[in-house]
Amino acid sequence: MTVPLSTPVGHRGYADVRIRAVRDRPRQPGEEAPHIALSASERAELGRLAQIIDFRTAGSLIFPQGGDANFVYLLRAGLVRICHSLRNGERQVVAFHWPGDLFGLTEETKYVNSAETVTPARVYRFQAAKLESFLLKNPKIQDRFLIKAIHDLRHAQRQIIVMGRFDIPRRLGIFLIDCSAHETYFDQSTRVLTVPMNRYDIADYLGTSAETVTRAFTRLERAGLLRRVTARAIELKPEKLKTFVNFE
Amino acid sequence: MTVPLSTPVGHRGYADVRIRAVRDRPRQPGEEAPHIALSASERAELGRLAQIIDFRTAGSLIFPQGGDANFVYLLRAGLVRICHSLRNGERQVVAFHWPGDLFGLTEETKYVNSAETVTPARVYRFQAAKLESFLLKNPKIQDRFLIKAIHDLRHAQRQIIVMGRFDIPRRLGIFLIDCSAHETYFDQSTRVLTVPMNRYDIADYLGTSAETVTRAFTRLERAGLLRRVTARAIELKPEKLKTFVNFE
DNA sequence: CGCGGCCTTGAGCCCTATCAAGGCAAGTGG
DNA sequence: CCACTTGCCTTGATAGGGCTCAAGGCCGCG
Numbered sequence A, B: 001m002t003v004p005l006s007t008p009v010g011h012r013g014y015a016d017v018r019i020r021a022v023r024d025r026p027r028q029p030g031e032e033a034p035h036i037a038l039s040a041s042e043r044a045e046l047g048r049l050a051q052i053i054d055f056r057t058a059g060s061l062i063f064p065q066g067g068d069a070n071f072v073y074l075l076r077a078g079l080v081r082i083c084h085s086l087r088n089g090e091r092q093v094v095a096f097h098w099p100g101d102l103f104g105l106t107e108e109t110k111y112v113n114s115a116e117t118v119t120p121a122r123v124y125r126f127q128a129a130k131l132e133s134f135l136l137k138n139p140k141i142q143d144r145f146l147i148k149a150i151h152d153l154r155h156a157q158r159q160i161i162v163m164g165r166f167d168i169p170r171r172l173g174i175f176l177i178d179c180s181a182h183e184t185y186f187d188q189s190t191r192v193l194t195v196p197m198n199r200y201d202i203a204d205y206l207g208t209s210a211e212t213v214t215r216a217f218t219r220l221e222r223a224g225l226l227r228r229v230t231a232r233a234i235e236l237k238p239e240k241l242k243t244f245v246n247f248e
Numbered sequence C: 001c002g003c004g005g006c007c008t009t010g011a012g013c014c015c016t017a018t019c020a021a022g023g024c025a026a027g028t029g030g
Numbered sequence D: 001c002c003a004c005t006t007g008c009c010t011t012g013a014t015a016g017g018g019c020t021c022a023a024g025g026c027c028g029c030g
Helices: A040-049 A128-137 A137-166 A168-180 A199-206 A210-222 A238-245 B038-047 B128-136 B139-165 B166-180 B201-208 B210-222 B238-245
Strands: A009-011 A051-055 A060-063 A073-078 A078-084 A092-095 A113-118 A121-127 A193-194 A225-230 A233-236 B009-011 B052-057 B061-063 B071-077 B079-087 B092-099 B114-117 B121-127 B191-192 B226-230 B233-236
Touching: A040 A128, A060 A073, A073 A137, A078 A137, A078 A199, A092 A137, A092 A199, A092 B139, A121 A128, A121 B210, A128 A137, A128 B139, A137 A168, A137 B092, A137 B128, A137 B139, A168 A199, A168 A233, A193 B121, A199 A210, A199 B191, A210 A225, A225 B092, B038 B121, B038 B128, B038 B139, B061 B071, B061 B238, B071 B128, B092 B139, B121 B128, B128 B139, B139 B166, B166 B201, B166 B210, B166 B233, B166 B238, B201 B210, B210 B226
Parallel strands: none
Antiparallel strands: A009 A051, A051 A121, A060 A113, A073 A121, A078 A092, A078 A113, A193 A233, A225 A233, B009 B052, B052 B121, B061 B114, B071 B121, B079 B092, B079 B114, B191 B233, B226 B233
């Protein structure tokens, strides 16, 4: 039996669990900023439940839409897109996930969306049933999961606002600003964003077409809000962009 | 000091807590279908934490966007819209809430959106800090809140798909089908939906304008998918509508 | 060096936003 | 009981943003 290139790679050893979310109330003095505080022992306990899986290639399928949902996933490294395919073949990218994000939304034991890697990625995988019973015994950790779910809900509602009331150049501007929050892809000193996904991914996330995304780039560039060093390396003018999109 | 008509009315007595959500796994034989199972004692415990408030008029403000977020709300009766206002004055209706729904999303102790009644409504109000510490001591109830949050997340992602990939007539069709799930407003025998919100609310929910909503109604009617008995009483052809929207 | 995937640009058309006006129904005051 | 107001709904005309189809350019890789 041969192993295709996209086959995930399992690992031994304990997972180092970190969850990305912002509390709904001000952070405590010692609390880690963009990630939720888990104590060392909590992380260790959770880590023992997790299975580590590496996806070595971009475009790997983590789980398919409609597939049996036995696992909940936590992204440790890399970038993941969550896609929903419609009957007519159109696709909506429901979310991009960055390190620290949980994913694997289900309905009636089936995954609602598919999850695919945008870059090579490492994920932690939890058996759903085991995780649920574990959380019931660990209210403090369960509380973190609740906070994370609410964080994601807030983000989804924000995306509804963006899709409902902003034209495409503005949606793109908001998207680029969001991307620039991730240091792996944004160089603070040069202000160059290395866009990890292609125009189709961006288009399907913003509810438009790849051509229109390109045209939006062109317009933002002409307006002096960014500069395309290459198609995937974008030098941003964050202040001007924020003024232009006029959101939050 | 006079009491404006829209003033909420407080009540004594215990709240009867019911949370509307679908589990992510098949329901147990005895489990109540569209609502989450809470035992009588759990409901009683939660009920003791709640304050009951009645809003007697449509259009009452429950809390404002940007206001200090001290409470989490649970809708017991009536209909509530969650609105987000943009700097340019445009408005996006982020969600409609039906009985059993929780609302009051916050960020940094401020409400992210405003909440307003669409009909007279009764809500239960929980002090956020008290509720959180209560949930930490009651993992089973906390689990229900987590399930509810995930339920709402799923719904928000679904709305992203709708706004990203469906034209306005189809969005309206999906919306009407969703409304018809609520027996208070949909007469199963006559198939007449009493739409509780006006064209502007619908428009701001679907990411369009009131005129376009009317035009979408006209088109659906011409196609024989519904019949406007009055502007607010719509006789649906559910099967035809579902075929037309071709979603889920 | 040639191929394939991705990005960009152009042309034409359609859907939807916007502006404008008229209709309808409920509520108010004379 | 009727004129009047007001909020909501509907329809028309027009303009424009974005989609679709098409073609050409770029770049990394085998």
